[in-house]
Amino acid sequence: MGRKSLSKDRKDKNKKVEQWTQAILPKLKQADLGNLTMDDLAVLMNKSKSTIYQYFITKEEIFEYITQVRIDRLYNYKNEITKEIIEPNYKYGKLAGILTEGAKDISAHYLRQLKLHYPTAWKIIEDFLHSLLQDFKQFYLLGIQSDMFKPVSVDLLVKLDEYFIMQLITDDQFFTQSKDTLESTIKDYMYLKFEGLMI
Structure with a gap:
């Protein structure tokens, strides 16, 4: 009962809340998200x-919100694919x-921690990534049909994207070694993929 009444008292999130929640991402690049407390986040x-509790009840809710804001921005890529693919001098x-803007201030370590400790926030990312893979498949097919891309295996291209998107982005060991x-x-x-595909 207490939780329901509390949630009714939360203020609507506005641009300022979006700004100060997004602003902590650079500070979380190497953080152990599982050990963070509400005090730490404050x-x-x-x-x-008390300010944070005006908008959020739990840490999970904070990370879901941070993730949703960033993913909402990334959905812009769909419009770009649709507009750009029909241009004769397409540039990727x-x-x-x-x-790259979507990945700004985010590390592979952060993503792996998010996946481990905040599965509902990670699900938002995962749903977006699956959608991205499906759109890329259509993108490659259109590019090949319009003689913009070389006639290579679309299934192979998607498999490469799947590895990169679903595994490499959370492989913090790779990023530690490669710097x-x-x-x-x-x-x-993106450069290697599209420069290699262009005719």
Whole structure:
């Protein structure tokens, strides 16, 4: 009963809440998300715990919100694919830009921690990634049919994307060894993929 009445008292989230929740992402790149408390999150957001409780009840809710805001921005990629593919001088740069912007201030370590400790937040990412893979498949088919891409195996292209998207982005050991960022790796991957496909 107490939880239901509390949730009714929460304030609606606005642009300011979006800004200060997104602003903590760089501080969480190497954090153990499972050990963070509401007190820790309040310090990281530079807000009082009472302020945070005006908008959120649990840590899970905070991470779900942070994730949803970022994923909502990433859904812009769909419009870019649709618009760009029909252009005779298609460039993949805008699409790469959207995806690298989505990865900004996020590390593979953070994503792996999110997957381990906040499965409902990770599910938001996973649903988006599955949608992305399906759209990429259609994108490759259209590109090959319009003689913009080389006639290679679409299934192989999608399998490569699936490995990169579903496994590499949470492989913090790879990023520790390579010293690359998630953002730069996405940029390099997109460059290799599309420059190799172009006729």
